[in-house]
Amino acid sequence: LRRATDATAPPARPAPPVAAAQPSRTGATVTAVGVLLLAVTLGIAMDPAAAGIASGGASVDRVSTGHTTTVDVVMKNTRFSPDTIEVPVGDTLVINLTNDDEMVHNLVLATGVVSGSVAPGTSRQVDAGIVGADVEGWCSIAGHKVLGMVLTVVAVGAEPQSGDDSPAMDHGSASAGGASSAADDLDLMREPDADFVARDPALGAAEAETVHALTMRVEDVETEVSPGVTQTLWTFNGTAPGPTLHGKVGDVFDITFVNDGSIEHSIDFHAGALAPDRPMRSINPGESLTYRFTATRSGIWLYHCGTMPMSVHMANGMFGAVIIDPPGLSAVDREYVLVQSELYLGAQGGEADADKVAAQFPDLVVFNGIANQYGARPLTAKVGEKVRIWVLDAGPNVGSSFHVVGGQFDTVFTEGDYLLRDGGSTGTGGSQVLDLAVAQGGFVELTFPEAGSYPFVSHIMSDAEKGARGVVLVSP
Numbered sequence: 001l002r003r004a005t006d007a008t009a010p011p012a013r014p015a016p017p018v019a020a021a022q023p024s025r026t027g028a029t030v031t032a033v034g035v036l037l038l039a040v041t042l043g044i045a046m047d048p049a050a051a052g053i054a055s056g057g058a059s060v061d062r063v064s065t066g067h068t069t070t071v072d073v074v075m076k077n078t079r080f081s082p083d084t085i086e087v088p089v090g091d092t093l094v095i096n097l098t099n100d101d102e103m104v105h106n107l108v109l110a111t112g113v114v115s116g117s118v119a120p121g122t123s124r125q126v127d128a129g130i131v132g133a134d135v136e137g138w139c140s141i142a143g144h145k146v147l148g149m150v151l152t153v154v155a156v157g158a159e160p161q162s163g164d165d166s167p168a169m170d171h172g173s174a175s176a177g178g179a180s181s182a183a184d185d186l187d188l189m190r191e192p193d194a195d196f197v198a199r200d201p202a203l204g205a206a207e208a209e210t211v212h213a214l215t216m217r218v219e220d221v222e223t224e225v226s227p228g229v230t231q232t233l234w235t236f237n238g239t240a241p242g243p244t245l246h247g248k249v250g251d252v253f254d255i256t257f258v259n260d261g262s263i264e265h266s267i268d269f270h271a272g273a274l275a276p277d278r279p280m281r282s283i284n285p286g287e288s289l290t291y292r293f294t295a296t297r298s299g300i301w302l303y304h305c306g307t308m309p310m311s312v313h314m315a316n317g318m319f320g321a322v323i324i325d326p327p328g329l330s331a332v333d334r335e336y337v338l339v340q341s342e343l344y345l346g347a348q349g350g351e352a353d354a355d356k357v358a359a360q361f362p363d364l365v366v367f368n369g370i371a372n373q374y375g376a377r378p379l380t381a382k383v384g385e386k387v388r389i390w391v392l393d394a395g396p397n398v399g400s401s402f403h404v405v406g407g408q409f410d411t412v413f414t415e416g417d418y419l420l421r422d423g424g425s426t427g428t429g430g431s432q433v434l435d436l437a438v439a440q441g442g443f444v445e446l447t448f449p450e451a452g453s454y455p456f457v458s459h460i461m462s463d464a465e466k467g468a469r470g471v472v473l474v475s476p
Helices: 027-042 310-315 354-359
Strands: 068-076 079-081 084-088 092-099 123-130 135-138 150-156 211-226 229-236 245-248 252-259 288-294 299-304 319-325 334-343 364-367 379-382 386-395 400-404 411-414 417-420 434-436 441-447 452-458 469-475
Touching (some): 084 092, 211 364, 299 310, 299 386, 310 334, 310 354, 319 334, 319 386, 334 379, 386 400, 386 434, 400 441, 411 434, 434 441
Parallel strands (some): 084 150, 211 252, 379 469
Antiparallel strands (some): 068 079, 092 123, 135 150, 211 229, 299 319, 386 441, 400 434, 400 452, 411 417, 411 441
8 A cells, every 4th residue: 555655655675584485375375365354453444254254253265154163272381272164055153262370362364353362261262253264363462472372264175276375374573463664764864852761771780689679560551662663561569670679699589570561471580590380470461479589699680471381481671680799809990781582573563573582683682771872872981990891691592602802801700700800811801792691791991092972782783783783971
């Protein structure tokens, strides 16, 4: 429609590798699914017969038999049981859904029929309409389809379909049932609005208290992750990454974890060593638990949601940092913390695209949750000041090679120890990058020799070009 009505519209972008890797999802198929689901969702006035949709929403190309097939389907262990239903062509299909799992599920059919959320221990009846062709269904809660929560309706007696371009056979992207991605609206050269406020990267001093009591609350928050691009992130205390905790070796962290989100979540602190069975368990919306750990070792540690699929929960914002200062850590003039992560964009305002996450094809790689924010709102320093920058790679999939353009590191601390300290034994040693695998972290120290703008990047350059860059603005 855009191309038909706007002669200035740019040509369609090529499909990303994740789509190319799935031959059955042709461009025509994804477009058909997107248009069909949009019509169902928005209630566009259209002729159901012309659209191939029965009154119940199912695909139909046969006359109704007047018979109803009713099937009981149980949702448990992120599976539909049975996961294949055989229905005579022309029958109306009614599905009695029962959720015997410990988490919320739903059922979405490729025809546009949606069950709505089914809470644990409850049931719901779904009228799938008249069955005229094979239809696929899935749980649309982010990541559940990737875990195998797929249902197939087999139309017994249906004529073979030509090709794989039937919308009834394609459930498209997990993010929006085949809807367009917010990646289509990315412009990494666009400046943020004048009132944009970047996340404060400054790290304050660790509190003097030896017991840190904190509530960590899960909240679903629509967040602008790049100018003009929003996603509904699952956050700890409203931000992604969550709050940075800061303490000393021997400190105790007493965490009250509260799930105010829409699905089940959990939390895992790498900064503590303890049996994960109870404190790291998943809890449903409205529930809470207590997580208490002692920081016995120094470093910058990842915390994250550990609910499966963990990759999707982390990609949708559920991570943060705990900094435990090494004993004898020297004083510096400025201290910053940068958490690198990836974003796999679903529809505008939607959640992460689980298919992109599984394919490890990020749309954005960012520091502290927002692409290029520190290019627009630089970090600051003065000539001759000692600056320490903590870096954590939260992933979930991509490593980091942290570099400051025009700068040299005289101190490098990574994964619990110094690789280089004050230039080494000769005092002349230096380092150009802090290289980190996913879930690793450390810090670098440097002094800027003259005033100017010093870019910092992940030196995995394609990731820098996807948003993992910023600037340190150094004044005289």
